[in-house]
Amino acid sequence: MIPTPAFVVDEPLLTLFAGRFEAALERHWPNSILSYSFKTNALPWLISHLRNRGVWAEVVSDHEYELALALGYPPERIVYNGPVKGRERLRAALAAGSMVNLDAKREVEWAAELGREQPDAGLAVGLRVNWDLEARVPGESATGAAGSRFGFNVENGELDAAIARLRTGGVRLAGLHMHRNSRSQSVDVYRASASLAAELIVERGLELDWVDIGGGFFGSLDDSPTFDDYVGAIRECLVGAVDPARTRLIVEPGGSLTAVPxxxxxxxxxxxxxxxxxxxxxxxxxxxxxxxxxxxxxxxxxxxxxxxxxxxxxxxxxxxxxxxxxxxxxxxxxxxxxxxxxxxxxxxxxxxxxxxxxxxxxxxxxxxxxxxxxxxxxxxxxxxxxxxxxxxxxxxx
Ligand SMILES: Cc1ncc(COP(=O)(O)O)c(C=O)c1O
CATH class of the missing domain: 2.40.37.10 (Lyase, Ornithine Decarboxylase; Chain A, domain 1)
Structure with missing residues (x-):
């Protein structure tokens, strides 16, 4: 018996959950990226274990980015999100080929500045979309009518302003990031986010390298929704707006992979x-x-x-x-x-x-x-x- 107190990771269960998500992606969107949300549980063993099986890193701070590098994730297998990126780390991540989703106006300025300095570098970034989950799926927003504080709002024009600002710096919009936490983690939340992404893509004629649907999934041994339910629904909603062979689907599960094991x-x-x-x-x-x-x-x-x-x-x-x-x-x-x-x-x-x-x-x-x-x-x-x-x-x- 092990001494207490102690956390115990059940390795076969962790493998089972990661394998289920991989299988769902392989089935519905083979050209996809499974990235693990470090903030959920950044235990070095866990992060290394997931890296070994080909899972990418999803990080939201310079510290998490550096942890990913320290544990052997190549920059081009890191998805860099969140509103607290530092200027130098953001520039280095873009130069090294990480997939970066911008969440703050200063980040847009830093990316545009880098784009102007290096016009031939072909810089490309994603933008986090601030969208009204409550309006689309009533009762689901964890913040109620107050809305989310993340990303660039669609309705008031801040998303389009950010796209325009990037363009003036010669930076291409390569992705949309749609993450929202929800109350029930229902598949309808993902239908809503994928449908909104599809609308934005069609209305603005966007040619995207990725649609990042975020995390927030439910993960259980026997109950539904299953990872397969989620990814199948996301595909249905996006397939008219993007070519899944060209545009990659990114998912960023955290708790749904690590809670149960x-x-x-x-x-x-x-x-x-x-x-x-x-x-x-x-x-x-x-x-x-x-x-x-x-x-x-x-x-x-x-x-x-x-x-x-x-x-x-x-x-x-x-x-x-x-x-x-x-x-x-x-x-x-x-x-x-x-x-x-x-x-x-x-x-x-x-x-x-x-x-x-x-x-x-x-x-x-x-x-x-x-x-x-x-x-x-x-x-x-x-x-x-x-x-x-x-x-x-x-x-x-
Ligand atoms: C941007 C982003 N991605 C992924 C996650 C992981 O979410 P979860 O642990 O619910 O899967 C979060 C959590 O809040 C997040 O903010």
Whole structure:
């Protein structure tokens, strides 16, 4: 048994999910790019594993871009998105052949500036489209009527202004980036984004190298929609506006690839009674499992205990000193004792990437292979990790 606390990546499950997305793309849009959204979970082992099977990187900051390079992604297999690109990194990414989707006006200026400096370089970029998801699929926008804050708005002319500005710098519009988060992750959201992309392409007579539909997909072992449902619907909506043999479809899944294949293994470290409640304290916390403290769905948990007696109410809690660091309430469940184990399933998305140094440092990570063998791929963070870079501590460090 591995020591707790620890994240565990189930390698066969990760392979299954990546393979399903690859198969959906191969079936509906062979000329496509599967790029993995680093922000979802940038564990170096995971990123390297996906690179090894040919998945591209989708990054949204200079730091993520540099991480991709450090882990062996060639620049021409990096999709560079997001509103926070630095000027130098943007210029280098364009020069090195990354696929870049611009999200901010200053980025348009930087690209146009580079285009003017290098008129023969044939610079080409994509633009993120700011579009009204709520109007097209009511009830789906996570931001409601307030709309999205990303990309260039279609209705008020900012998208066309950005296209025109690029043209004055000799930069070709090569792609549209359509990502929107949604409430239900329904296929209708992707029908809406692909249909809007098709309208924009036809109305403006665009000749695109790519349509980037973004991420936000649902990923589950048995439930629908499946990756195949999504990609099939996207193709149906786009095929009248682009030639799939010429224009590449880019998808940027994050959570749909990593949520299910990652577990958290924890142990009970203390139990006590408060009134009728048995408080079960563990060596994990919301800071590991729900770092934004906004999860509404209950955790899926497997319990390992030798006890057979049941208890009416057990409140399973985290190790922090926050009252609301409560993980779940067990009703009429077996009595948990010190040393018993809990495995929290489906916790790979937006957990490790929000890792906290609150009270404890980030836990170890293991990979479980098809034979059930565990390999540690990251050590638990230590105080010396925490102190690294504090050069005032000693002149040598
Ligand atoms: C531009 C972009 N691409 C991809 C993703 C990944 O989304 P998800 O983890 O929901 O697949 C996000 C997440 O917000 C995003 O903003």
């Amino acid at each position: 990652i577990e958290f293994h924890a142990s009970v470290v203390d139990v006590k009674w408060v009134g009728d409640n048995r408080i079960v304290v563990t060596d994990t916390s919301r800071t590991d499992l729900d770092p934004l403290f906004r999860r509404r769905r209950p955790f899926a948990v497997d319990l390992t205990t030798a006890s057979s007696a049941t208890v009416p109410t057990q409140i399973v809690s985290g190790f922090t000193c926050m009252e609301d660091d409560r993980l779940l309430t067990l009703e009429d469940e077996r009595e948990l004792r010190v040393g018993d184990r809990l495995v929290f399933r489906n916790v790979g998305a937006y957990t490790m990437s929000y890792q906290s140094t609150f009270i404890e440092l980030p836990p170890a990570v293991y990979v479980r292979d098809a034979a059930g063998a565990y390999t540690r791929v990251r050590e638990r963070a230590s105080v010396s990790d925490y102190l690294r870079g504090n050069s005032w501590l000693s002149p040598e460090s």
